[in-house]
Amino acid sequence: MEPTRNATPFAPTGTPGGIVDGRIRMNIVVVGHVDHGKSTVVGRLLADTGSLPEGKLESVRAFCERNSRPFEYAFLLDALKDEQAQGITIDTARTFFKSAKRDYIIIDAPGHIEFLKNMVTGAARAEAAVLVIDAKEGIRENSKRHGYLLSMLGIKQIAVVVNKMDLVGYSKEAFEDIRDEYIAFLARIGATPRFFIPISAFNGENLIVPSDKMPWFKGHNLLSAVDAFEKEPPKANQPFRMPVQDIYKFTSLGDDRRIVSGRVESGSIKAGEQVVFLPSGKKGRIASIEAFHAAPRAEIGAGISIGFTLAEQIYIGRGELMVKTSEVQAEVSRRLRINLFWMGKKPFIPGKTYYLKLGTAKVPCRLEKINYLIDASESGGQTKIAVERHDVADCVIELSKPLAFDPIARLEATGRFVIVDQYEIAGGGIVREALAEYAQTSASEKPSLLSRSSIPAEKRARLMGQKPALIVIAGGPGRDPNTPAKALEARLIELGKRAFYLGLEDAQEADAHTSSESGNSKIESGWEAEAPAALLGRAASLLLDAGLLVVAAAKGLDSEDVKILESLVKPHAVLQLEAPADAEEATGATAGLVAEALRALGKFG
Amino acid sequence: MEHDHLEQLENQSVYILREAYANFKNLAMLWSIGKDSTVLLWLARKAFFGHVPITLVHIDTSYKIPEMIRYRDHLAMDWHLTMVYGQNKGALERKETFPDGNITRLQCCKNLKTDALKNTLSGEWPRYRLNLETGKYEPDKNKDPYTGVIVGARADEEGSRSKERYFSPRDKNNEWDVGDQPPELWNQFKTDFAPGTHLRIHPLLDWTELNIWEYIQRENIPITDLYFDKGTGKRYRSLGCYPCTTPVDSTSKNVAEIVAELRTGKFANIAERSGRAQDKEDGGLETLRRDGYM
Numbered sequence A: 001m002e003p004t005r006n007a008t009p010f011a012p013t014g015t016p017g018g019i020v021d022g023r024i025r026m027n028i029v030v031v032g033h034v035d036h037g038k039s040t041v042v043g044r045l046l047a048d049t050g051s052l053p054e055g056k057l058e059s060v061r062a063f064c065e066r067n068s069r070p071f072e073y074a075f076l077l078d079a080l081k082d083e084q085a086q087g088i089t090i091d092t093a094r095t096f097f098k099s100a101k102r103d104y105i106i107i108d109a110p111g112h113i114e115f116l117k118n119m120v121t122g123a124a125r126a127e128a129a130v131l132v133i134d135a136k137e138g139i140r141e142n143s144k145r146h147g148y149l150l151s152m153l154g155i156k157q158i159a160v161v162v163n164k165m166d167l168v169g170y171s172k173e174a175f176e177d178i179r180d181e182y183i184a185f186l187a188r189i190g191a192t193p194r195f196f197i198p199i200s201a202f203n204g205e206n207l208i209v210p211s212d213k214m215p216w217f218k219g220h221n222l223l224s225a226v227d228a229f230e231k232e233p234p235k236a237n238q239p240f241r242m243p244v245q246d247i248y249k250f251t252s253l254g255d256d257r258r259i260v261s262g263r264v265e266s267g268s269i270k271a272g273e274q275v276v277f278l279p280s281g282k283k284g285r286i287a288s289i290e291a292f293h294a295a296p297r298a299e300i301g302a303g304i305s306i307g308f309t310l311a312e313q314i315y316i317g318r319g320e321l322m323v324k325t326s327e328v329q330a331e332v333s334r335r336l337r338i339n340l341f342w343m344g345k346k347p348f349i350p351g352k353t354y355y356l357k358l359g360t361a362k363v364p365c366r367l368e369k370i371n372y373l374i375d376a377s378e379s380g381g382q383t384k385i386a387v388e389r390h391d392v393a394d395c396v397i398e399l400s401k402p403l404a405f406d407p408i409a410r411l412e413a414t415g416r417f418v419i420v421d422q423y424e425i426a427g428g429g430i431v432r433e434a435l436a437e438y439a440q441t442s443a444s445e446k447p448s449l450l451s452r453s454s455i456p457a458e459k460r461a462r463l464m465g466q467k468p469a470l471i472v473i474a475g476g477p478g479r480d481p482n483t484p485a486k487a488l489e490a491r492l493i494e495l496g497k498r499a500f501y502l503g504l505e506d507a508q509e510a511d512a513h514t515s516s517e518s519g520n521s522k523i524e525s526g527w528e529a530e531a532p533a534a535l536l537g538r539a540a541s542l543l544l545d546a547g548l549l550v551v552a553a554a555k556g557l558d559s560e561d562v563k564i565l566e567s568l569v570k571p572h573a574v575l576q577l578e579a580p581a582d583a584e585e586a587t588g589a590t591a592g593l594v595a596e597a598l599r600a601l602g603k604f605g
Numbered sequence B: 001m002e003h004d005h006l007e008q009l010e011n012q013s014v015y016i017l018r019e020a021y022a023n024f025k026n027l028a029m030l031w032s033i034g035k036d037s038t039v040l041l042w043l044a045r046k047a048f049f050g051h052v053p054i055t056l057v058h059i060d061t062s063y064k065i066p067e068m069i070r071y072r073d074h075l076a077m078d079w080h081l082t083m084v085y086g087q088n089k090g091a092l093e094r095k096e097t098f099p100d101g102n103i104t105r106l107q108c109c110k111n112l113k114t115d116a117l118k119n120t121l122s123g124e125w126p127r128y129r130l131n132l133e134t135g136k137y138e139p140d141k142n143k144d145p146y147t148g149v150i151v152g153a154r155a156d157e158e159g160s161r162s163k164e165r166y167f168s169p170r171d172k173n174n175e176w177d178v179g180d181q182p183p184e185l186w187n188q189f190k191t192d193f194a195p196g197t198h199l200r201i202h203p204l205l206d207w208t209e210l211n212i213w214e215y216i217q218r219e220n221i222p223i224t225d226l227y228f229d230k231g232t233g234k235r236y237r238s239l240g241c242y243p244c245t246t247p248v249d250s251t252s253k254n255v256a257e258i259v260a261e262l263r264t265g266k267f268a269n270i271a272e273r274s275g276r277a278q279d280k281e282d283g284g285l286e287t288l289r290r291d292g293y294m
Ligand SMILES: Nc1nc2c(ncn2[C@@H]2O[C@H](COP(=O)(O)OP(=O)(O)O)[C@@H](O)[C@H]2O)c(=O)[nH]1
Pocket: A032, A033, A034, A035, A036, A037, A038, A039, A040, A041, A072, A073, A074, A163, A164, A165, A166, A167, A199, A200, A201, A202, A203
């Protein structure tokens, strides 16, 4: 085992590419409109590169002859699939062909429109694609749709083959017409295929050697074109991004590590570096890199599933995006412009709540409006109010809470998302840009929904005879903040003040997975609810605006949480006090704290 | 360089295991004691930094080779596993088994494996849990159904990878709708499910038989020695119940020799489960799988 596997560029999509027995593997997908010749391209490639089991081609040809049917390469593929279905073999279970350069795994991606879900699932795992267009039939609905999908799926290496050139007399003009039309079409979404190749798959023209039927064509043949594709470039020099999968604290067996875990999607990181978690904005420093049964590494690169401990006791949860303070930050927004393809049986409509999943974040979302349909079938520009199944659209969505992401042009892994309708993944897409959010008031409600009092804060304070303030009684381990907080509220009211008590669930418990001795007391993941500090901040903000003294009891708040509170209740003041140890019994200690709070309030006015 | 591929597979499997743990409250992992599910168990230790916060479920047909059960309990104690087993007591008592000569192999599999699995996962039949203090099994108080079940299925046993998903829904009757699988892209999995349904989770989908052995070798994972030739010129390639499993001809005596043997392509044209007699009966594996067998 080599100890220095630093920042190695593993494809984070986790596809089974890589190197096997010293040979490089690349996953490719073959797509296109039905009957344009996908099976024939694949079958003929297998045959011509000598990648078929011995005698297979002959036996299928003989079978066709016996049954007086014309031979089809599709039959050959069916015969291979039958064999695979019986579970034979180790490696050939995946269709692959070889070139002198490497091995190609062909990902099964059925092309019929009903199988869009399968096509997308297959194509999402590919590193490169071959898109087949029939020279005689020309560009059809799925030629366009598949082109868009490949581009959205992030597959940049595309070879477009114009097939069945024999049916158009190997005409240069026919080829160029289709090529130009298709280029113009894909330009609408900013995609450009690497290669256009005129072929006749059935006759083997331009498949693995240049065709003498088309001497006018000087470009790559199909095999040399796919050989010219590159493996995914290293992602090490991109900004560091790690969606937080979970925070683990497995208390059993005396383990007291608190591990922030996830998989690095891009960039790399070392112990000692400063990080920030988004959208919460909490900061920390990497104290250690954690792994089980692995050689220690100084630096962690893209594709690696790993864990970190932090130098500071900050509390964050699943769904945050960890980035480095020294690099370009991810964006945080509640309004996005996206490109979306829809696979759901029911359309994507305004007014209904869906879930958006990006990285490990899961946020409720709504369709605000459709800018335009990147229409796969006919002329663009028509206005629609819903995104129907198989549509591709440019639209604006609103989120119920802030999301951290990157625009697709900057980073891919953190710029892609899926949308969940009910229980199903119904759409997938890419984030184009963050849009301006609706203006926020201190309570972060839309002004259009809530209108507020127009009495100036100073006047209100004068009339009520008190200046509003948030008094936070913080409880550390074994310190109960509720008893003293309630005592303080009672005392303030006795003194004629208008005070209001708010208690907060343990913030620390709410965002960490803690496995107790019984092993099964798991807490619901934190992303379902709002971050505890934010919840408290928003609630307190309204009460403060109403002129009250708010006494909040909160366990497990860290210094970053307090910053969040301060920013949410601005311009109101926050006073922070520590709950005394054993406040429960010792009323003396409680009384002490109440006195301290009153002194602090007195100073403040 | 040669390990890049394993590294990538490991990272993906760990990611999937953590997604499963984050999204399912009642999560179980099936441990057949064989090489695949033992690799899966090892990957769980990787994912959770030496801990295994997921219940391991074993279906005991009572016809497993005795070494397998000893090995299971030894590892469970050693690695502090939450270990649970279930079985079809009724069928065993009524002797409705193939070794008793009363039913076909396929029917026997259905009784002792499929039905036992279904009812153990749903909590309808008793589960027995290993007490790590005493080393003895006790009736398990937890009767909640498991809504996420992690299994060690690999695509190369299955044929077409395009049919399976990392997170694959099963309905109330454990049935699998092959034709209508949810889309899966960019590591976004189906983690939302309707009440009454559950998900099968397949972290090893992209692994091959060779990958499994290479990884066992690289990580030095303790594996039952039934896979090795002990001088008879035969070894098990796939472990099942002893009345229905025959060994293959092989002189591989350790992990390194198995890796070398697989690399020669010696078994390239012999199904991995060819030693499993039940697959050869009518319908065989396909029928079993549809019913929730794995
Ligand atoms: N004349 C001609 N026919 C072809 C060529 N390639 C494919 N075909 C035929 O087109 C039909 C559809 O091909 P197939 O590969 O099954 O299409 P798929 O649906 O895209 O997989 C079949 O009858 C093929 O024999 C070609 O280069 N020339």
